[in-house]
Amino acid sequence: MNQLRTVSVVPVETPSLGDRSYLAHDGEVAFVVDPQRDIDRITSLLDELGVRLTHVFETHIHNDYVTGGLALAEATGATYVVNADDPVSFERHGVRDGEVIEVGSMQVTALATPGHTFTHLSYALAHDDASGTPVHVAVFTGGSLLYGATGRPDLLGPDHTDTLVHHQHASAHRLAELLPDATEVFPTHGFGSFCSASQSDATSSTIGQERRSNPVLTQDEETYVAELLAGLSAWPAYYAHMAPANLSGPEAPSLDLPAEADAAELRRRIEAGEWVVDLRHRTAFAAGHAHGSLNFGIEGQFATYLGWLMEWGTPLTLLGESAEQVAEAQRELVRIGIDRLEAHATGRPEQWTDGPLASFETASFADLAQVRHHREVVVLDVRRADEFGAAHVEGAVNVPLHALTHSLGDVPAGEVWVHCAAGYRASIAASLLAAGGRHVVAVDDAFDNAGAVGLPLVGDDVRASA
Template sequence: MDVIVIDTPQLGDRSYLVHDGKHALVIDAQRDIDRVEAAASAAGVEITHVAETHIHNDYLTGGLVYARKHGVAYLVNAADEVAFERTPIADGETVEVGELAVKAVATPGHTHNHLSFVVSHGDQQAVFSGGSVLYGSVGRTDLLGREHMVGLTHDQYASARRLAKEADAAAELYPTHGFGSFCSSGPATGAGGSTLGEQFETNHVYTDADEEHFVSDLIANLTAYPSYYVHMGPGNSAGPGEPDLGVPESLDPKELRTRLEAGEWVVDLRNRVAYASEHLKGTISFEYGNGNSFSTYLGWLFPYDRKLTLVGSREDVENAIRDLSRIGIDSPDAALGEDPRALAPEAAVSSYPRVDWEGMLAERRPDEVILDVRRADEYEASRIEGAVNIPLHELLTRLDEVPAGRLWVHCGSGYRSGVAASLLERAGHDVVQVDDAFDRAAAAGLPIAA
């Protein structure tokens, strides 16, 4: 048995291609299935089955598209209510994929109908745990509503023990979440690999012998998650179509100017340094290619009923289109180029200052507000004394709470403060972006409260 990891760091998830040298199974495929097709071609194997561990909350699946396109079986829990034909599978059932035996094991917790798959090939064994047991923790249990959270957290605890009975300690463990996805909970480590047995020794779902303590501790540490999740479950139950990943023709300058003046969502993909220096007035800064924040934060803030226009290089636009398709933002328009004045010569341009902590200390007046746009849990753990906290993901709905006067906007690394500064400037505020790591603030001389 060989397992090929198809990593999607932009969302913090993994898909898997599992094969015996001839026949293969795909587990939790992302929507852009050309990566799955390329992996199968490179391995010289034929995919005969596609499987889902659960109806995903953080991305749209490519499982249905792949199954229809290639005429293969699509394994989805028989208990899930879906609007498409699938090959139903239930707890305890085993499917043969070439020489592989694929057993479905009910592991509710992340969702009610969550399955894990225990795959055996001779004396080899692997566990594909989806959003059940992760490296260091388990999948979060609040995505189906707070009313289900306590019961699902108890289910996670029981499901981990069910997996321990269904698979050997030496079995390699392959979770879908836990690599940066907000579907993770608690202290997920993001490790590159692990066995089930290693998790027995290190994962709090196994090391905490008190189920009530585990439940209360996990729930207490759940933090905010992206608002676009609300679209993913229904989209996956309905059956996502194949995305159009092509780059559209560039908008002409007049049309781009019209959209800016109308207040439409026009997103500048350039790095935040270039954006702060000069940008088309009315655009919003979502830097592409610096870490894996783009999809998460754009999806978190973007109103799904609006039209999106991307501004940037052809390469960045192409990559952004692929990333956004995974969360159901399809077919954005584009203005190709990185020179704001050339893209729309008659449109207004703007800029705002960008500083580090030392710059803020040197230039800020005592009466000017420091605006912290990190999540509330980050702010509560450690903050600059006197800073006002409005998390980035709440900013658009709380603009009336933003203090008057010049704002010194910071976050944890500079990415979110860049987005926030652009939104605030767009709303008419006088902003300075603090583009620095929060963990440098104390050393730079800022007073820190905890």
């Protein structure tokens, strides 16, 4: 019988991608589930806890980030556990449904839970109680059972979506039937990740809580399938590059900063069509920036939107207020496989240009309501199509942000007032438009305020509430 020890699970959050990794340990031995690419966060945590890593588990071949699993296993000597049916090109322990792996005093059981992918696994964690009986205390569900939702089934393409969504329903029910209600649920996705079919505000849950509230467990299969498929929206374009990278066995990235660039080099790079990205907050960018630079503020879902909009392989330079800000952005980028930066610069925007600073106005929805009484302006809504369909300003043009780089010519002529749901996406769009020479005003305001200030709204939700 294993010596009785307390088992702890420590989440390692990556809020910019909407994901969590996990480190579970019994005070002496540990395992990790779905580690991100920057493995130093895990190795530092191991040192802090004073535990030894013996196993790294992958729930699936990820579509939204480049894994750090192989690099972490190689750095620590841990066993790398991946579904035996995944066609990877590296050595690993190939695990199958029902296999139990001993990790110190813990027992980890692989459970086939297809739906997010065909080879998706969940891992049920058990350890001995005072009587020596193994008790399931946690389950790591990856992209299967999430808080109030499930992982989306459409990332492998439309030919597989129908099959996978039915698998997803069956897999969630399998977990609910196999595991006690008190079992804690630890998903990888569902905290803002586009891998989740919908989002929840929950930060913790159990099998019992999900059994009572999760649509996949409370609805009949036909209703669950129909509602999930109807709610799916676009996912980031860079996802197409993640699974191939993960199948090939990504190495640990370098986090060394690239060379510094002066104003002349930055201008040359911008004129050559490279992307020079300003990481500062959107209000600072709007007030003054190097002409032609683009704003992806580090405070938002920086890597998600940059990876989504930038053509893969475009040379990239980062501008930040400090080396620490640039280093933070670089860490975000290696998580999605953007390993190479051309250059960087730090300081103030006056140091990044050999000409006058560019700028554009910012405004509120109240300002937009006023200006529409006096002159014609283009209202550009860069939210997703599903957001626009639910409610939008009457007369607004919808070009979702992720489509804007290829649709700048579709934005009507004239003064453009661009908005999103809260301001972050609008600033990215405004920077793209301004770099193209358009007269732009960025609405830095919550869309919930639009109707309150008298702007006429139309859409499905507006009709439903009328």
